[in-house]
Amino acid sequence: MFRGFSARIGLSGVAPVLALALVLAGCGSGGDEDRAEVEAPVSAVATAPDEPVESPTLIAVKRRGYLNCGVHEGLVGFAYTDNRGEWRGFDVDFCKVMAAAIFGEANRVRFVPLTADNRYDALASGRVDVLWRNSSWTMERDTGGRFTFAGVNYYDGQGFMVRRSLALNSAAELNGARVCVAQGSTSALNAADYFRARGIEYTPVVLPTEEAARNAYAREDCDAFSADISALAAARTTLGSPQQHAILADVVSKEPLGPVVRRGDEGWTALVRWTLNAVVLAEELGVTRANVKAQEADAADPRIRRLLGVEGEFGPRLGLSKTWARDAIAEVGNYGEIFDRNLGAQSALDLTRGLNAQWNARPAGLIYGLPIR
Incomplete structure (x- = not known):
């Protein structure tokens, strides 16, 4: 392809191409200095030692x-x-x-x-x-x-744990519910986003730690406990009667x-x-x-x-x-x-x-x- 392209230029095209090259070479006030500024970083990158970064x-x-x-x-x-x-x-x-x-x-x-x-x-x-x-x-x-x-x-993903006695199938049924969440986590924001997007009224019960939120749920100070699903599974094992609590199927966030x-x-x-x-x-x-x-x-x-x-x-x-x-x-x-x-x-x-x-x-x-x- 390159041979054909060169042949098509012919002798008549050599002069304009050389002229253009000369113009481009002379651009700028610095000449060789400008070229040095461009070439130096490239040279530095090419010769930089490939060594691990000291930690x-x-x-x-x-x-x-x-x-x-x-x-x-x-x-x-x-x-x-x-x-x-x-x-x-x-x-x-x-x-x-x-x-x-x-x-x-x-x-x-x-x-x-x-x-x-x-x-x-x-x-x-x-x-x-x-x-x-x-x-x-x-x-x-x-x-x-x-x-x-x-x-x-x-x-992971955030979910909701509730008492089976409430007979709930979805977090969308938590209208008017009190929901326990831990302060300083993404749980409070995710819960607010979920309910707001669906126009559902709820009362956030924000506790200083996840343990405090779990204990508040155990005391029935709230109707649901919202956290990462893995954390809910862990919390359920600590409750007096784990089988009386269900983790709803809803996954309301992505938690990598x-x-x-x-x-x-x-x-x-x-x-x-x-x-x-x-x-x-x-x-x-x-x-x-x-x-x-x-x-x-x-x-x-x-x-x-x-x-x-x-x-x-x-x-x-x-x-x-x-x-x-x-x-x-x-x-x-x-x-x-x-x-x-x-x-x-x-x-x-x-x-x-x-x-x-x-x-x-x-x-x-x-x-x-x-x-x-």
């Missing part, structure tokens, strides 16, 4: 010897202390995943219980290094200038929950993002807590070999060892194992995977492992 947060964590992880102050399934005072839960396990990736030991973490109201202040002040506290990724939070969401570890970090430390953001991704990818590739060492020794799949550090230098790009992901999986497990023991069939909540199934499962979910390559 001040990671340096501080390593110097301290443990990770400070912000979690819910008490939510069954996600973050709570057992009868021995040990922290357990879905989000707790992701804190352990990070500790294992950084130190090779899942117990190198300190859990800092936070309310919905004080969680972001605790992160901004440096009291915690990362927030794993069922926090919804919203535009306002992500573009506020202070924080960055590093991924999604649970896809995930880890939050301070803005400005790109290396730390990448570390959080890829440790989450590593356990997601491990489930997809069939790497488990039980077989990870065998996979490390025998796997022929290059995706598994890169994940476990047999090939490539992916851990060092995060400021970690080559076996960062292998250590996390060996200590805590893959995403499916973490889900099952805290939220799924092996837990009191017995939640189905739903949207939190792998993308290639049947039925498919939204959990998708980014490629390590």
